[in-house]
Amino acid sequence: MRDVQNEIRIIENLDARAWDDFVIARGGHLLQSAGWGELKSRFGWRALRLAFARENDLIAGTQMLIRDLPLGLRFCYIPRGPVGDASDPALIDALCEAAQSHHAFALKIEPNSTSTQSVQFPTSNFQHLTSNSIQPRATIHLDLTRDLDAILAQMKSKWRYNIRLAERKGISVRMSGARDAALFHQLLQITGARDQFAIHTEEYYRSAFELLSTRDCATLFIAEFEREPLATIFVTAFGDEAIYLYGASSNAHRDRMPNHALHWEAIQWAKARGCKRYDLWGIGATTDADEKTAHGLYQFKQGFGGEVVRYAGACDVIFSRWKYALYTRAIAWRRGGAW
Secondary structure, three states: OOOOOOOEEEEEEEOOOHHHHHHHHHOOOHHOOOHHHHHOOOOOOEEEEEEEEEEOEEEEEEEEEEEEEEEHHHEEEEEEEEOOOOOOHHHHHHHHHHHHHHHOOOEEEEEEEEEEOOOOOOOEEEEEHHHHHHOOOOEEEOOOOOOOOHHOOOOOOOHHHHHHEEEEEEEEEEEOOHHHHHHHHHHHHHHHHOOOOOOOHHHHHHHHHHHHHOOOOOEEEEEEEEEEEEEEEEEEEOOOOOEEEEEEEEOHHHHHHHHHHHHHHHHHHHOOOOOEEOOOOOOOOHHHHHHOOOOHHHHHHOOOOEEEEEEEEEEEEEEHHHHHHHHHHHHHOOOOOOO
């Protein structure tokens, strides 16, 4: 006999503002926002917003990204979601049904849950693949609920010194957005070549600035010396969380510490907006052993203080094993591309 009282009803594609209000009210992540879905929709994905109701109450939701791949493969992905209890079997079943209704061979679920939180997926057709996660596996969260003096005090003394040094050495920071997309991309090309990572096109970042700024919740911070741009960071504020999403810098005047100045300005901006947390968005290290031998990125970010947070990682739900095997071989061959 069907349990009608416990049945989940799906509402597709709520209005963008209503959707964001829903996600924020439930502590959801930026990657579940309507703006992020629209950004990915412009660059190879389709975004499907699904709100789940039990009787007359909205209990959860997810933004599912759908991508058509070569060889007729279709893949679904939920970044930092769903919004709600990721271990609710009824919700997981509804997500799987939605993915299968769009003829996907697999669904990747990457919950916004830390490794210390319980995320129990059904064992049938699930593979827990932390090495196949798309988003950063570990990050650092700064507590912004304390006053600015306390936030400064938690930093390493060298970082406090460098923030003051940047000011003494003539570094100024201004706020911008899409109008400086070309500048940001130019600096990002320098950074990508120096640190050996893939980047998106200029149009991608321009679109990100435009779409994520629609509710005045994203800013490009630019550090300059004598009007010469030296470094930039793109920071979002969604709900009570600010995220350092992208960053770029030139090779000039690095001794003037422009990056320290940028993050201090962004931290103050985020706190003034009422954010409770500043996410430094990925540190590379995912274990204690990694941290002991971590590269410069980790060393720079951990100097601001804060707590290292490790995420639970991705789970793949497989609907077609032969297609999934083909997909994983293609991913292994193409490792290193930008999603």
